[in-house]
Amino acid sequence: MKVLVTGGCGFIGQHIVEELVKRNYRVAVIDVTCYEDCHVLHSDVRYYHADITENLDDIFEKEKPDYVIHLAAQVDVVKSIEKPKLDATINITGTINILDCCYKHSVKKLIYASSAAVYGEPAYLGIDEDHPQNPTSFYGISKHSAELYIKAFSDLHELNYTILRYANVYGPGSKANGNVISTFIDLMSNDKQPEIFGDGNQSRDFIFVKDVANANIAALHRGDRQTINISTGKPTTLNELVKKLNSLLNKNLTANYLPARDGDISQSYLTNIKAHDSLNWGIEYSLERGLQFTLNQDKENLHDK
Template sequence: MNILVTGGAGFIGSNIVDLLIDNGYDVIVVDNMSTGKKENINKKARFYNVDITDNDLYKVFEDEKIDYVIHHAAQIDIQRSINDPVFDAKVNIIGTINLLECCRKFDVKKIVYASSAAVYGDPEYLGVDEKHRVNPISYYGISKHTPEHYIKVYNELYGLKYTILRYANVYGIRQDPKGEGGVISIFIDKMLSGKNPVIFGDGNQTRDFIYVKDVAKANLLALENGDNEIINISTNKATTINELVNIMNKIMNASLKPIYAEPRKGDIVHSYLDNKKAKDVLGWKPDYELEDGLKETVEYYRLKYANDEVAADKGKLRR
């Protein structure tokens, strides 16, 4: 079975690729390397440096005889979507349509699409379930929701099966604090350097932090389950940003106090997603508590930064 993972050199995509290969699947990675990293690409995957908006994507489908698609290539920065909505729409909407056309033309069996909690906007109730009204408050939320409609119509017109996974706030190993920048990776980057983390707002805003390995498992299960369903992937728990800093200080044996800044446009104040449907339909549940996932993530970055320093020192010696 040939599975194409778009964005497979990126943070979430590369973790999914690793899990698929560990489970015996043949995996093809498409990534334009704008935020993806060469070191993230599993050596057993077949890699194509292709943008999902390009016609070159059709050649990948023609050559590889793709059975399933897991779609994670995206523009994911809310602030960039506000500053450059045209680019945001080109990647997330037009890119997905181009991918769907490839699926239609080459008889792909199913697409698993990575959507976002951002489609819900400001919650009318907590935890937010899949029946909650969709009302995005950022262009990113709009550009992640719009492909859901296209995917549904491709199913109705051409029989392309799908599972749409709406993620809470994903964190974990390989998240780039200087690129795709989730709050946890940014905090770890600063705090490991002894710098105070910056919180936009008073720190009492809440998020639902889901570990990337739990997200990868949900994608694996969605290949064979949850046909034509929209499913939240979350912990069903709210954590304040202040609580997050306290847990990270504990893990790092530090006492760094946050610096508070003005709230940012497009940021939601309180959010956590109900995950009952994922348990019922996918047979999925998160394996990682927040502190466990954070410990693994902090250890990953500690080792990475240590290795980077050694490599930099060796480079100086060569010169």
């Protein structure tokens, strides 16, 4: 079975590619990032330096993928607010382009990386898949729009799909900008105080990247035409996060509390019951285990440099 991964050189993409290779899938990757910049390069994976908004017929024709895992996106919420047209071009038009290729080249199934950002301000907790969708950023709107296109393509052209809505993903390889766990690890490993906007009691649902990769693999063969949260089902406050990192890093740092930012969501966690039932998937990494894995891997990478 051949799987084409768009955005396969990105943070989550590299973990998915690694898991696919481990499970003996044949893999091809499309990414605008030069593949030499991928942390893990696999000799048996075909890397295409290509933009999802451009004509991809030749690649689809050559690779004839059975499945497509579509991750390539503009992922920066702040940038989406500064450059809504760019965000929409990559996340909406790019997704339509991928859908078109899937239809034309008889792909069996598309797995799409959506986001908790489609829900916006929570009307209740834990957020389930039926929660109203009121995205508050252009990024959230573009992810929501892409979901609608996928469903319409499926209805009109019988394209099979699974939409996975990820909570906050963390793990080795995540960039510090915008990702609270990488940012805290970066600062605290260097004996610097983590900065918290507000009182630190705001919560997020932190899901380890290898659990997300496993959910994508499960979705290749399950969860047809469904939209499914990929989350831990548990809230963690930023204060709890600082405490856990202090304990794992053997430090005693206090957070630097700054004024709360307008528009920041206060509490958030997503239910994962549907993922258990439809994908037969569950988390294998508790927050402690995932953080420990991330710290160990970061140390190994430092030694490799």
